Amino acid sequence: xxxxxxxxxxxxxxxxTASLPDIVFMLLFFFMTVTVxxxxxxxxxxxxxxxxxxxxxxxKDRVIYIYVGQPTSQYKAQFGEEARIQLNDKFSSPNEVGDxxxxxxxxxxxxxxxxxxxxxxxxxxxxxxxxxxxxxxxREVNALKVNYTTFEGxxxxxxx
Amino acid sequence: MxxxxxxxxxxxxxxADIAFLLLIFFLVTTTIETDAGLDRMLPPIEPPTEKPPIxxxxxxxxxxxxxxxxxxxxxxxxxxKKLREKAMAFLDNGGAPSGSADYCSYCKxxxxxxxxxxxxxxxxxxxxxxxxxxxxxxxxxNELVGAxxxxxxxxxxxxxxxxxxxxxxxxxxPETDASRKEDLKxxxxxxxxxxxxxxxxxxxxxxx
Numbered sequence: 001x002x003x004x005x006x007x008x009x010x011x012x013x014x015x016x017t018a019s020l021p022d023i024v025f026m027l028l029f030f031f032m033t034v035t036v037x038x039x040x041x042x043x044x045x046x047x048x049x050x051x052x053x054x055x056x057x058x059x060k061d062r063v064i065y066i067y068v069g070q071p072t073s074q075y076k077a078q079f080g081e082e083a084r085i086q087l088n089d090k091f092s093s094p095n096e097v098g099d100x101x102x103x104x105x106x107x108x109x110x111x112x113x114x115x116x117x118x119x120x121x122x123x124x125x126x127x128x129x130x131x132x133x134x135x136x137x138x139r140e141v142n143a144l145k146v147n148y149t150t151f152e153g154x155x156x157x158x159x160x
Numbered sequence: 161m162x163x164x165x166x167x168x169x170x171x172x173x174x175x176a177d178i179a180f181l182l183l184i185f186f187l188v189t190t191t192i193e194t195d196a197g198l199d200r201m202l203p204p205i206e207p208p209t210e211k212p213p214i215x216x217x218x219x220x221x222x223x224x225x226x227x228x229x230x231x232x233x234x235x236x237x238x239x240x241k242k243l244r245e246k247a248m249a250f251l252d253n254g255g256a257p258s259g260s261a262d263y264c265s266y267c268k269x270x271x272x273x274x275x276x277x278x279x280x281x282x283x284x285x286x287x288x289x290x291x292x293x294x295x296x297x298x299x300x301x302n303e304l305v306g307a308x309x310x311x312x313x314x315x316x317x318x319x320x321x322x323x324x325x326x327x328x329x330x331x332x333x334p335e336t337d338a339s340r341k342e343d344l345k346x347x348x349x350x351x352x353x354x355x356x357x358x359x360x361x362x363x364x365x366x367x368x
Contacts, residue, residue: 024179031186049295051302054196129290139202149197155302158295
């Protein structure tokens with residue numbers, strides 16, 4: 001009888017927080033493993049178009065990125081509204097693309113130099129003229145494998 | 161004596177705080193990258209001395225995009241939603257008569273004599289204006305790649321009971337082990353040979 005009566009006396013027991021560090025560590029390790037550090041800050045608008053027939057870009061070390069789009073609001077006054085190319089951290093003209101690819105290629109280890117992919121991250125509102133200029137440059141330096149980076153989704157959404 | 165109980169325990173109460181601090185740092189710096197897209201090969205620059213091969217008009221499927229994003233396919237204005245269907249009909253046509261060298265045994269098309277002879281000979285030629293919007297271009301590319309993928313999937317289902325896109329993704333995945341890759345490589349190659357991707361892109365015109 002007294003067994004049951006005893007329980008009423010004790011106040012609300014404190015929640016045991018001993019496993020809290022374990023949980024937090026688990027989350028920490030998750031984010032540590034999925035993190036990719038930003039290597040360059042974007043100076044152009046970059047809303048990618050949608051496509052459904054995409055392929056994954058494996059092996060990040062074999063990819064060279066080229067960004068194209070309108071300069072973001074803080075650079076608009078200086079560089080205008082026309083879509084621009086961003087290589088590394090600066091705005092460039094189309095005829096600098098070839099040299100950029102060559103210099104990036106030279107930085108990679110010898111054995112992967114001829115299996116590099118160029119990822120074109122192009123804003124959906126850019127014009128094809130600029131892309132054609134880039135493509136011509138890429139052909140000139142024999143960087144023929146390109147990937148038009150897109151979001152996964154219905155391609156017809158692009159037309160809206 | 162305080163020493164009697166062996167070495168004193170380290171106070172781990174602040175461990176959670178430290179872990180939280182690190183966690184928040186990684187949360188803030190994380191960017192989940194979008195790393196998928198349409199893979200394409202650009203044509204190499206040909207030496208000017210080489211003569212281009214002669215291709216029959218019926219083996220070429222022309223797609224023209226103008227600056228307003230309208231499509232002209234085989235000299236006919238069509239809706240972009242019908243492009244995949246049209247491209248598939250062209251690729252799968254197999255117009256060469258049975259018995260000839262180009263006869264396509266696996267084609268399920270209408271076998272019209274005025275359309276492509278064989279998927280291996282069929283070429284899609286894509287042309288766009290300098291002022292075409294990139295998003296329209298990607299939609300068209302997506303539909304054309306989709307047409308090839310649909311046909312390849314069909315053949316892969318017939319031969320290996322599996323989708324081609326699925327097989328290719330496994331083949332390209334670096335985590336797949338080598339023996340499995342070897343097996344897949346052959347199958348992927350076989351399907352690719354049935355419907356080789358021949359997508360030619362002309363230099364963009366300045367006007368329409």
